[in-house]
Amino acid sequence: MVCQFGVMFFPDRVAAFREVRRVLASGSRFLFNTWGPLGTHAIEVALQAGLERAFPVDPPRFFPTVAHGYADPAVVVADLVAAGFTVEKEQELTLQGRAASTADLATGYLTGTPVRAALEERGDEPAVRATVIEEMTARLGPGPVTAPMTAYVFRAAT
Incomplete structure (x- = not known):
């Protein structure tokens, strides 16, 4: 069984892992990955800084x-x-994330993640988007953007 960047969303990870183990045949493997610490992901560090600038009192905390x-x-x-x-194997892997621009990144993150709901609740989405793009551009340049992204890959056996 393979799960790409999903286990961090499980509300009870041990229970979810038990369920995965229950449905796997004996001798099967479970391969999955998680993101590394926020500080190892330059794009999301810049994004979170933009959110903190837009909301200095109570910024959305989904990424950290x-x-x-x-x-x-x-x-x-x-x-x-x-x-x-x-656990048969655990590996840290750092690759370069790429995007055409910080505007593309901000749009994707602000509309395609749970942060969207937080922004809709608070209102003034165009101003927030502009602030986030400005902060990301200051940190990463206008684009094309290339920045490190770290993940951990795990292989576990039943």
Whole structure:
């Protein structure tokens, strides 16, 4: 079974891993990845800085707490073991993320992630988008953008 960047959204990871293990045949593998710490993902660091600039009192915290909130490999391994898996491999992988522009990145993140709901609740989305683009451009340049993105890849066996 393969899960790409999904396990960090499970509300009870050990229970979810137990369910994965339950449905897998004996001797099967579970391969998945999680994002590394927010600080290892330059694009989302710039994005979060833009959100904090747009909302200095209470910025949306989806990226540090959810998307990058399951970024300690030791915790992931402990959860897998608690669910009955044997961890065969854990690998840190850093690749370069690429986008045509910071405007494209901001639009994608602000409309295609749960941050969208937070922005809709607070209103003034065009101004927020402009602030986020300005901050991201200051940090990453206007584009094309190339920046490191770190993830952890895990392979566990039943």
